[in-house]
Amino acid sequence: MAMRILYFSRAAELAGYREETWACTKPLSVEAFWQDLLTRHPQLTPLRSACRLAVNQTYATSETMIPPDAEVALIPPVSGG
Amino acid sequence: MNAEVHIGDKPLVLSRRSIPGCGAVAHFEGIVRGEEDGRQIAGLEYEAYQPMAEEVIRGIVEALGEHFPCEAVRVHHRIGFVPVGEAAIIVDVHARHRGEAFALLTEFMNRLKQEVPIWKVGTR
Numbered sequence: 001m002a003m004r005i006l007y008f009s010r011a012a013e014l015a016g017y018r019e020e021t022w023a024c025t026k027p028l029s030v031e032a033f034w035q036d037l038l039t040r041h042p043q044l045t046p047l048r049s050a051c052r053l054a055v056n057q058t059y060a061t062s063e064t065m066i067p068p069d070a071e072v073a074l075i076p077p078v079s080g081g
Numbered sequence: 082m083n084a085e086v087h088i089g090d091k092p093l094v095l096s097r098r099s100i101p102g103c104g105a106v107a108h109f110e111g112i113v114r115g116e117e118d119g120r121q122i123a124g125l126e127y128e129a130y131q132p133m134a135e136e137v138i139r140g141i142v143e144a145l146g147e148h149f150p151c152e153a154v155r156v157h158h159r160i161g162f163v164p165v166g167e168a169a170i171i172v173d174v175h176a177r178h179r180g181e182a183f184a185l186l187t188e189f190m191n192r193l194k195q196e197v198p199i200w201k202v203g204t205r
Binding site: 006008009054057058059073075076078079080081 | 111127128129130132133134136158169170190193194195196197198199200201202
């Protein structure tokens with residue numbers, strides 16, 4: 001199975017791309033996801049405190065378990081309107 | 082309550098629609114200003130996590146409709162390049178009376194700017 005990771009705005013700038021996939025076999029906690037993410041992309045560390053995660057297009061909480069086939073989006077502070 | 086939500090890259094068009102029984106239409110346009118961070122610009126670039134943004138907008142409208150009974154809400158947000166003087170967002174709220182329409186519109190815009198995954202990503 002593969003987890004699809006989407007990057008927007010400042011997250012896309014720092015990551016250097018807008019989308020990637022991770023091979024994944026088991027659900028991840030939000031904390032474990034961030035640990036994996038920042039190991040792969042330490043340049044995203046400044047976003048950790050301000051950035052929310054969306055899992056399958058719904059905002060995650062600290063208790064959310066991320067399925068291994070999920071679409072996960074990094075949501076930096078929004079600025080629409 | 083009826084909610085019409087659209088996010089796209091075409092210029093936004095004003096609606097002159099009226100709904101029977103509605104005595105008020107509160108209308109808001111967010112216009113791109115000619116200056117950003119103290120310098121002159123030609124426009125702003127927006128991006129959205131489009132399917133989620135549309136769902137979050139629908140959820141906000143539905144939740145606000147519980148507190149401020151209105152008949153219909155129309156939200157159109159433009160993405161891509163939006164030139165100075167043109168609208169990045171248009172919101173119309175139709176209600177029986179102005180109080181609910183103004184209240185829903187104000188609270189909707191506050192929540193949009195906190196929750197809806199749309200970003201200004203640059204200037205030209």
